[in-house]
Every structure is written in structure tokens, then in C-alpha cells.
Amino acid sequence: xxxxxxxxxxxxxxxxxxxxxxxxxxxxxxxxxxxxxxxxxxxxxxxxxxxxxxxxxxxxxxxxxxxxxxxxxxxxxxxx
Numbered sequence: 001x002x003x004x005x006x007x008x009x010x011x012x013x014x015x016x017x018x019x020x021x022x023x024x025x026x027x028x029x030x031x032x033x034x035x036x037x038x039x040x041x042x043x044x045x046x047x048x049x050x051x052x053x054x055x056x057x058x059x060x061x062x063x064x065x066x067x068x069x070x071x072x073x074x075x076x077x078x079x080x
Contacts, residue, residue: 007038010026011026031072036054037054
């Protein structure tokens with residue numbers, strides 16, 4: 001669910017229903033290992049939720065496969 005991204009360290013924010021944004025400063029800090037974010041969100045039936053302990057980008061399993069030697073995000077687009 002895209003709406004759940006707001007729980008992950010403030011990388012995304014919600015302005016109103018259907019209007020989302022990206023906090024580029026926080027994303028840059030995360031990808032440069034300067035900001036830890038929650039990596040797991042568990043939602044329960046009654047609207048309650050729990051978050052994991054925050055982790056740095058380098059601690060996210062498999063994230064290195066998306067970064068180049070300068071730790072910059074490498075996008076890969078396909079035409080399917």
C-alpha cells in the first residue's frame with residue numbers, strides 16, 4: 001500500500017487524500033547513510049501498527065544491488 005510509505009522515516013508525506021510527496025532532503029540523507037528509517041511496518045486489524053527499529057540504508061538487505069560505487073541509486077527501466 002503506497003499510503004504506508006509515510007511511516008518510513010518521513011521519506012514520503014501525505015498532503016491530503018490522493019496527494020503525496022517525496023521529501024528529497026530526507027531521501028538524500030537516507031541514501032548517504034545519515035538517516036535511519038523503519039524498514040518494517042506491521043498493521044493490525046483495528047488500525048494499530050508497530051514499526052521496526054530504524055536502520056541505515058547500508059543495513060537494508062539487498063539495497064547495495066541498486067547502488068553504484070558512489071552509493072548513488074541506479075534506476076533500471078524496462079518496457080513490458
